[in-house]
Amino acid sequence: MKGFGFLSFGHYGPGSGSQTVTAKDSIKQAIELSVAADELGVNGAYFRVHHFAKQQASPFPLLSAIAAKTERIEVGTGVIDLRYENPLYLAEETAALDLISDGRLALGMSRGSPETALRGYESFGYTGSNDPRGGDIAxxxxALFLRAIDGEGIAPSDPRATGRETLLRVEPHSPGVRKRIWWGSGTRETAEWAGQMGVNMMSSTLLTEDAGVPFHELQAEQIAIYRQAWKDAGxxxxxxxxxxxxxxxxxNDTDRLYFGRSDGDQVGIIDGFRSTFGKSYAGEPDKLVEELLQDSAVMAADTLMLTVPTQLGVEFxxxxxxxxxxxxxxxxxxxPNTEGPVTAE
Known part of the structure; x- marks a missing residue:
């Protein structure tokens, strides 16, 4: 394992034991946790993005604040729901954040996961999808986002303003930012597609397919398919x-009270797909080491994201x-991280 970071779902709201009651609490604590994690040598601070819910929804102000206050830690998302995004404005924000962070970006995006709103992206003005889940518009x-961050000319110039006819690229532009773009893949098919597209891959504790094998084996197969597709695409x-x-x-006893029981893999239906949910790991450190060494997907990846219970507060x-x-x-x-983001061998 080359690197590990934390993945925050960013929940906030009143509740028993919650130390993250308001949106301000969530944002401020996310920054505080990231700064402390950077000092510890943790490799990454990553945040889920959800709309119409009491969670993080617009990641760029948060990630920019973290990048400005830290030195080495990678900042990113897991993942931005592209159905809700203007791809050219997203390209502008991506380049700006990459420049602020000095290339410490790991921007994950995908079709996104189920939201609390029914086709909420249509309320944002993005209509015309032929897919009931919006996968086609994502x-x-x-594709347009990648063209924009690659510096391709997008918009026709006004000769009265530029003195010539040309295609203008999105500004600001951050060279090499494509190397820091990730696709959140939930299936073997999307893993192959991500490899063909030439972007990095994030895979979570949920796969929207079931092959009748343990979660880590299915995920390890997904990783192998992705890497082969990358190689085959040249x-x-x-x-x-x-x-x-x-x-x-x-x-200690507090840890045992909160997390004293591990859950095994589960199979269920989410967003209309028969899906596999990965197990939780909880136990004494030596037991965890033994179990994680047997997790073929963890061993195949270069970076491990720990999902953290953010409503329990920064200290915990x-x-x-x-x-x-x-x-x-x-x-x-x-x-411990002393140099900056992890690089693939």
Missing amino acids: RQKF HDGNPRVSVSRSIFPIM NMHILESFAKHVAPKLGWK
Whole structure:
């Protein structure tokens, strides 16, 4: 394992034990947690994006604030729902954030997961999808987004303003930012597509397919398909792959109270698909090391994202990260981050 970071779902609201009651709490605590994680040597701070819900919804102000206050930690999303986005404005924000962070960006995007709103992207003004889940407009937007961040001319110039007829690119432009774009893949088919497109791949604790095998084996197959597709497409270099897991080292009675029982893989229906949910890991550090070494997808990826219970507050979430960093991660091959983002070999 080359790197690990935390993945925050950004929930806020009143509730038993919640220390993240308001949107301001969520945003401020996300920054505080990221700064502390950077000082610890954690590799990444990543955030889920959801609309019409009490979660993080517009990641760029948050990620820009984190980038400005940190030195080494990678900042990113897991993932931006492209159905809700203007691809050219997204390209502008992406380049600006990449410049602010000095290339410490890991911007994950995809069709997105189910939202609380019914076709909420249509309320944002994005209509015309022939897919009831909006997958077609997401991929169309992604294609235009990639053209824009690559610096391709997009808009016809006004000769009265420019003195010539040409195609204008989106500004600002950040060279090389495409190497820091990720696709959130939930199936083997989308993993192959991401490899063909030449972008990095994020894979979460949910796969929207079921092959009758343990979750980690299905995910490891997905990773292998992705890397083969990358190679077959003739892309240069090696891509990065991240997977997310719920992992809780049990260090004291409080940890045991919250997370004393691990859950196995589960199969169910989500968004109309028969889907596989990955297990949670909870236990003494040595037990976690043994189990994670047997997780073929964790071992195949270069980066592991730990999903954290953000409503328990910064102090408790730093306790989780510190426990993992000190007692688990080094035995998986990890070393504290002293230089910046992970690179694929």
